[in-house]
Amino acid sequence: MSVENNDQHYDVLVVGAGFAGLYLLHRLRAQGMRVKVFEAGDDVGGTWYWNRYPGARCDVESLEYSFSFSEELQQEWKWSERYAGQPEILRYLQHVADRFDLRRDVLFNTRVARARFSPARNEWTVNTEAGEQYRARYCVMATGNLSKASVPDIPGIESFKGRWFHTSAWPKEPVDFTGLRVGVVGTGSTGIQLVPRVAEQARHLYVFQRTANYCIPLRNGPQDAGIERDVKGRYAAVRKQARESPSGVAGFNVPTQSVLEVRPEEREAAFERRWNWGGIGLTRAFNDVLFNEESNRIASEYVKRKMREVVKDPKVADALTPTYPIGTKRLCADTGYFQAFNRDNVTLVDIRRSPIRAMGPHSVETGEATYEVDALIFATGFDAMTGTLLAIDIGVENGPTLRSLWADGPHAYLGLMVAGLPNLFMVTGPGSPSVLSNVVVSIEQHVEWITNCLAHMQERGLDHIEALADAQQTWGDHVNEVAGRSLLAKASSWYTGANIPGKPRGFIPYMGGVGAFRAHCDEVARNGYQGFALSTARQAQGSPA
Numbered sequence: 001m002s003v004e005n006n007d008q009h010y011d012v013l014v015v016g017a018g019f020a021g022l023y024l025l026h027r028l029r030a031q032g033m034r035v036k037v038f039e040a041g042d043d044v045g046g047t048w049y050w051n052r053y054p055g056a057r058c059d060v061e062s063l064e065y066s067f068s069f070s071e072e073l074q075q076e077w078k079w080s081e082r083y084a085g086q087p088e089i090l091r092y093l094q095h096v097a098d099r100f101d102l103r104r105d106v107l108f109n110t111r112v113a114r115a116r117f118s119p120a121r122n123e124w125t126v127n128t129e130a131g132e133q134y135r136a137r138y139c140v141m142a143t144g145n146l147s148k149a150s151v152p153d154i155p156g157i158e159s160f161k162g163r164w165f166h167t168s169a170w171p172k173e174p175v176d177f178t179g180l181r182v183g184v185v186g187t188g189s190t191g192i193q194l195v196p197r198v199a200e201q202a203r204h205l206y207v208f209q210r211t212a213n214y215c216i217p218l219r220n221g222p223q224d225a226g227i228e229r230d231v232k233g234r235y236a237a238v239r240k241q242a243r244e245s246p247s248g249v250a251g252f253n254v255p256t257q258s259v260l261e262v263r264p265e266e267r268e269a270a271f272e273r274r275w276n277w278g279g280i281g282l283t284r285a286f287n288d289v290l291f292n293e294e295s296n297r298i299a300s301e302y303v304k305r306k307m308r309e310v311v312k313d314p315k316v317a318d319a320l321t322p323t324y325p326i327g328t329k330r331l332c333a334d335t336g337y338f339q340a341f342n343r344d345n346v347t348l349v350d351i352r353r354s355p356i357r358a359m360g361p362h363s364v365e366t367g368e369a370t371y372e373v374d375a376l377i378f379a380t381g382f383d384a385m386t387g388t389l390l391a392i393d394i395g396v397e398n399g400p401t402l403r404s405l406w407a408d409g410p411h412a413y414l415g416l417m418v419a420g421l422p423n424l425f426m427v428t429g430p431g432s433p434s435v436l437s438n439v440v441v442s443i444e445q446h447v448e449w450i451t452n453c454l455a456h457m458q459e460r461g462l463d464h465i466e467a468l469a470d471a472q473q474t475w476g477d478h479v480n481e482v483a484g485r486s487l488l489a490k491a492s493s494w495y496t497g498a499n500i501p502g503k504p505r506g507f508i509p510y511m512g513g514v515g516a517f518r519a520h521c522d523e524v525a526r527n528g529y530q531g532f533a534l535s536t537a538r539q540a541q542g543s544p545a
């Protein structure tokens with residue numbers, strides 16, 4: 001049943017209560033706007049609410065993977081580890097929600113099914129799956145880049161008698177694998193975190209690997225008190241450096257040299273420093289690892305060699321050795337991943353050579369063998385960046401839908417708006433640095449840009465904004481041109497949509513860097529929101545103002 005009354009009218013409707021939705025709510029409220037946030041989960045947290053699988057952890061350091069908008073918050077919050085685990089990040093976001101009194105405007109357990117813009121009323125109507133209806137002048141999709149799970153369609157899965165899981169829909173209560181035979185499908189960032197933890201419990205663990213990945217040891221540990229003091233003592237400068245950096249991380253120096261212009265022992269030392277420092281910064285030891293095939297080959301060989309030093313069985317080491325250029329799929333950071341394959345209770349199964357064909361009541365079958373399992377975990381990733389948005393039926397009354405506009409792949413201006421869909425914003429949408437960056441930095445940048453834009457409009461009595469098609473096209477061409485210079489655009493990865501059967505192929509995020517992107521967005525705003533048409537609704541409809 002649709003419910004319509006004045007209580008359901010807002011200035012802004014926000015979809016999602018993760019990092020992006022929470023900060024949007026905080027900012028919009030401060031601007032005096034009436035906001036309602038829809039959240040499918042029963043609590044805040046977004047990604048960090050859903051991804052509760054064993055070993056889930058962020059591979060950006062916590063002192064940087066956190067909000068910068070409140071000095072008190074960043075000074076008072078104490079991270080226990082260098083890289084916080086999922087429970088701690090979720091606690092942090094719960095703390096943020098409580099501290100800024102955000103929960104009262106969030107509708108939990110509420111999934112949005114449809115959003116329609118009415119040109120006549122100049123407003124969005126949002127319908128929830130439960131059949132409720134809400135209206136507002138503006139709508140913001142704060143839905144996250146990695147939230148629509150991809151689960152392989154395996155014949156016979158319905159006959160499986162054990163429990164199966166996707167890592168992003170992990171149960172709240174701990175799952176005990178003690179004594180069980182467990183299968184894990186997928187060896188990306190998630191699988192790599194999960195495997196060592198499950199191996200500690202399971203009677204036997206089968207790791208079904210389609211693509212071997214590069215992993216750098218994370219080298220997590222308790223948060224170093226000296227580093228914390230140092231960062232907190234100059235937090236404003238650290239945050240500024242992060243905002244102006246290529247990847248949204250202050251801790252990485254911007255490389256200036258090519259792999260090819262230094263002597264072999266120098267580059268070995270540079271890689272070694274990064275390796276020992278830990279985490280995903282290794283490809284940033286030089287400026288061309290992601291751009292030059294020979295430089296990339298040298299970096300790839302270095303990491304392969306390091307990995308092989310860990311794995312005792314040479315055949316298993318061969319199977320675990322990646323065959324693609326490093327960094328062209330998301331680099332993984334591990335804690336004991338390769339070591340897990342030295343355990344007697346872990347078996348690597350190569351499903352590139354012989355794919356999974358079917359599942360039985362107690363088994364997974366490849367073309368070569370049948371593996372008896374009591375539980376199966378899919379760490380098979382996401383329909384990234386576009387999947388969550390396209391899952392919602394978004395469109396204009398008697399006009400275009402997002403699905404029609406993106407039939408051949410996503411088109412967006414600065415990852416913020418889609419031409420043809422007025423008054424609808426996205427946070428870290430396609431064509432923005434999003435998943436290539438410390439996403440909290442990118443979220444803050446987009447949220448601040450959107451809220452500043454709405455304040456600008458409010459001050460001028462404007463209530464209608466649209467991205468212009470030609471500006472969107474020019475930006476899209478630039479995104480493609482920058483991606484085309486790198487090796488990433490050539491890879492089969494979720495960056496290009498290659499992991500989802502039938503998804504249009506094309507490099508989705510912006511590779512030009514967080515700092516350059518921010519500067520460009522700021523310039524667009526300074527120049528009167530260049531590439532956007534700002535007006536009153538009456539003007540937009542062609543009536544005299």
Ligand code: NAP
Nearest residue numbers: 057058059152186187188189190191210211330379380381
């Ligand atoms: P992912 O990187 O897409 O990895 C999915 C894995 O499942 C890949 O090994 C993939 O193989 C495999 N796979 C997918 N479909 C399959 C199928 N039908 N049959 C067999 N294997 C299949 O997903 P993810 O590991 O969940 O990570 C997604 C992103 O989330 C990461 O890249 C990262 O940005 C983020 N993340 C970050 C952290 C962290 O901060 N530490 C942790 C987890 C996730 P192919 O490679 O052959 O497709």
